[in-house]
Amino acid sequence: MKKPVLALFASLLVFSCENVDRSMYEKVEAVPPPSGSVPALGTKIKIDYSQVDLKKLASPFPLDAKAGERGAGLYGVYCAPCHGITGNSDTKIAQKMDLPPPGLATDRVRKELSDAEIFVKILASDSLMPKYRAELEDNEAWEIVAHVRLLGQSRK
Numbered sequence: 001m002k003k004p005v006l007a008l009f010a011s012l013l014v015f016s017c018e019n020v021d022r023s024m025y026e027k028v029e030a031v032p033p034p035s036g037s038v039p040a041l042g043t044k045i046k047i048d049y050s051q052v053d054l055k056k057l058a059s060p061f062p063l064d065a066k067a068g069e070r071g072a073g074l075y076g077v078y079c080a081p082c083h084g085i086t087g088n089s090d091t092k093i094a095q096k097m098d099l100p101p102p103g104l105a106t107d108r109v110r111k112e113l114s115d116a117e118i119f120v121k122i123l124a125s126d127s128l129m130p131k132y133r134a135e136l137e138d139n140e141a142w143e144i145v146a147h148v149r150l151l152g153q154s155r156k
């Protein structure tokens with residue numbers, strides 16, 4: 001086959017593929033989400049917990065060891081990079097921060113900070129510590145509080 005003919009075939013092939021592709025996309029309709037789906041991040045209206053009365057704020061479930069174990073994975077993702085897996089805040093990131101993250105297995109956290117205060121700190125921190133309002137559901141934040149309580153028990 002001569003070169004010009006080949007070129008013609010090639011361009012025809014590309015052209016028709018493009019057309020096939022385009023009509024494929026045109027036929028795709030938006031699929032409604034299955035019932036009970038939860039909207040993705042950022043679309044849910046969240047309470048501004050920094051304005052809430054801490055005395056009225058309580059976990060809907062007991063903050064016991066079971067809840068603490070459920071919160072371990074989330075703690076590992078969201079807190080351990082700064083506060084350490086054991087809560088001793090001796091991490092590489094912590095060492096580089098101007099305001100070093102305090103330890104979480106301390107008497108201060110154990111005795112002076114209420115569950116609600118830690119909950120609000122997680123969701124609505126107003127300091128160098130990030131706030132996780134957009135990333136975490138309330139129940140997840142309570143589970144992390146329960147996990148912080150477990151860390152507190154590990155060093156009495």
Ligand code: HEC
Pocket residue numbers: 075078079080081082083097099100101102103104108109113118121122125126127128129130132144145148
């Ligand atoms: C980027 C590093 C960083 C991450 C990640 C982080 N923190 Fe912090 N955290 C800090 C810093 C810095 C402070 C000290 C300033 C302050 O109190 O806001 C702090 C303070 C705290 C305090 C107050 C301690 C006290 O003695 O007053 C608690 C409780 C706490 N963090 C819990 C958590 C939990 C739980 C998570 C995970 C959801 C978390 N932090 C994630 C940096 C971090």
